[in-house]
Amino acid sequence: MRSNGSLFQNIDWILVFLYFALALLGWLNIYAAVYNEEFSSIFDMSQKYGKQLLWIGTSVVIILVIMFADATLFQTLAFPIYIISILSLLGLFVFGKEIAGAQSWYAFGSFSLQPSEFAKFATALATAKYLSTKGVSMNSWKDRFVALIIVFLPAAIIIPQPDPGSALVYSAFFLVFYREGLSGNYIFAGFALVILFILSLLISPLYLFLFIAAIAGIFIFLYRRSRGAIVRIIALTLLSVGFIQSVDYTFNNVLEDRHRNRINILLGKAHDPKGIGYNTAQSMIAIGSGGLTGKGYLEGTQTKFDFVPEQSTDFIFCTVGEEWGFVGSSVVVILFVLLFFRIIIVAERQKSAFSRIYGYSVASILFFHFAVNIAMTIGLAPVVGIPLPFFSYGGSSLWGFTLLLFIFIKLDSNRMEIL
């Protein structure tokens, strides 16, 4: 056993500082979003800011527990934790409580927990554990498959709850796979598919086919001497055409109107701020009305008077945008990016593969949340209900992200003791 004196010795204080900075800013904005003159005691437990203060306090307890724990415990218990997490997700189908249309909660009296928030760090531990196992390589089809199963099993359970936003987060692990040796082609292919997907919705299929055929023609001309290349180009072209066709078909025949509308609004094809695009429109109004320096703390009318839906959870960034303006919003964006950079830098200095992979998982998950959440509030992505890490109101998500980050900080503090 080590002495308490050395307990915090090797901790990366930059990460700790960034964590508390974001959590504090988040709390200030939750206070502003819920604020009214009648209830202004910050400890009022009937108000969200009061509860969030409780979540922050209990998170500190979680942090201390992690710090006192043995760092090797996480590696040892990675799979058991993962399995418990999967079971807790499955248990939702039986014992889950439905909140806002999704059966993703366990209720304990007035208090509820969302296991999908904890599944993230569990999956990160399991992924790190598996990929760091001797002999497992991203170059092996079998190992890739097992890694995919680990990552997408929780997602597959979460989707039908239904909570597609939380499920989507698991695609962030592709970045981890990339870091561990998966060919960059998959990442580019992924991006290409996303771009093709958007284009096929924006442009009529016929023009898109002509466009792809033209590009294919150019490549065939360039590689006209290589029979193999030509075959691959033609195969890719046919795949693209098939993909476009299926997207077109899915969009027009499989998707329900509400999904179609959401996507159409996002693509700028339908302008309907009063109807289905209401959330995005109100969110952009709130942020846009903040101007350069914002309306001032507690002065935001859009968030205070409930024009922005889900403003203390998924749309918390609106409060930042409205009250702190462009300057404040940019500071928050920069704080997040600093956090991501720091996690990668810290991950890269790990001697153990487990710690490194876990670190990349943390960075990828947080980055994905950040990217989708903020893109959604500023009208760059469809409304997908996922929280902004450390910022959004909610005990489960704060606890989940705290566990995620501080297990990594603990692993890092222990890096010297690994031979």
Added chain:
Amino acid sequence: MERKYLFYFFFIGLALIFIARLFYIQVIRTDFRLSAENNVIRKEMVYPGRGLIFDRHGKLLVGNQSAYDIMVIPLQVESLDTLEFCGLLGITKELFISKMAEAKAYSYRKPSVFVKQMSKEHYISLQEKLYSFKGFFPQKRILRDYAYNSAANVTGFIGEASDRFLADHPSYKKGDLVGITGIEKSYEEVLRGRAGIQYKMVDVHNRVKGRFEDGKYDTLPDPGADIICSIDIDLQKYGEQLMNGKRGSVVAIEPSSGEILALVTSPSYNPELMVGRERTKNYGRLFVDSIEKPLYDRGLLAEYPPGSPFKVVNALIGLQEGTLTPNTSYTCHHGFHYGRLHVACHCGTSYPLPLRTGISKSCNNYFCTAFKGIIENYPDAHQGMNAWSEHVKSFGLGKFLNNDLPTGRKGFVPDADYYDRAFGYTGWKAVSAISLGIGQGELLVTPIQLANMTAAIANRGYYYTPHILKKVNGQPVTDPNYTEPKHTTVDPKHFDIVIEGMFDAFEKGTARGSRLEGIEMCGKTGTAENPHGQDHSIFVAFAPKDDPKIAIAIIVENGYWGSRWAAPIASLMIEKYINGEITRETLEKRMLDGTLKEEYQKQLDAVYDKKKLIAENK
């Protein structure tokens, strides 16, 4: 290349995209700021009380009552129990659907009127439940409240501003009320005041959260000014009662000021019909009544040949022109004869009549001869006719009076040009226009012009433009149009002999049946020829003779001759105004109960028979 760089690339790339996007929506685009204000700020109009209207003795004629419009903002309406809601508001489901569609067509975000002018009692009964229906809210409105079932044509009514009116008057908004007729229209500017504006902050459920910027941009309502009008409501009401069952009008003016004491048109309507939710329906019903024409203000709009009362004006012109003296006498041979021309007379005299008796007996021969004398006093008929025409117009006839009533007619006084057009330059002479001598022919006057002419005679040569306004917010009228006298072209010295003739009409002439002990009345009966049916009964009078307090003109349509209906009514009106009470109960009862309904029905039948005949002949 190390793989971490792709991560760095993603972090920096996305941060740049986000910051650029934030810069775009927060700094470059400014329209979000406006949208945010639209979200939060609700502009509420605070309508001031419309100015009150009192009669000349301070009796309240038109007051205010509160009513509530139920407004709707379609965007905020959530699914509701339509049946319960309709029951609460007392409307049908069909109306609910059509009103909702109408509101959506106008705007999703801006409020529209959903249910108009709900009574205060009804509103209070549903007030508490209304809040559970999102998107609906009350808007207080001021409605008019009429203390008397009387003078509807004088006070007029207010109604929702029409689209055309709104286009010309930017300070009005859809749903605003505006004077449509009468004093409400003439003095719209005075009565209306200015609505105040309150900017309130509302939340997404449209609950008021406070004032925007502590009310920095709010304006207080500027209440409308109260008006004291010149009407004597007791006299007005009495006139309406006397005219009950008859068509026509009574116009009474105070000669010393030009103030209109009574302006009765018959038939009229109950002003309460023009208030509340039934207004449109009632208005439509009154509007289409082409037989009774209750919305038609006969006192201002109906044009009649003035008949015998006009003889007084001819007498005055003759005196002024020197073609008549008080002693000029003509002998009547049952009428005026010139060549083949013949104007009958029923004065029943066969001895030389001096001017005074000519008036009191209303001899047609006397005034045809007098008129011929006036015209022929000039070298040619053109000059004579134009000189005559100018004199007549100086009594306020043949032109707009330019008064403060929102409607009126010019009437018609012919001049030489008129006869040139009708007969050619050389085709006419004095006798061609001889019926002008007895107030018939092409002459047309409105009852208010006739009353004003009588006031000019009562004043011995001048009149004040008749007007309905006495005081605004306690301040007397200062408009010189109403405070400066307009003089006739006839010198005051000529009036006394004529007035003596009018006095004799009551004492021993055509109006002696309407004489009243104690008040020296002067008057002139008349019968306006009516080619469409029974002649109209006309009477003009003023009293007392030496200190005129009231000048009055009365026309009873199809009332046969002047002394039958118009003269007794005038006499009772004068008695009522000067003495405040009626002593001749038999006469009063005969006038109150008397009706010409049978006469009107007979005419209506005749019209239908004629149409039937035409139809059958086809």
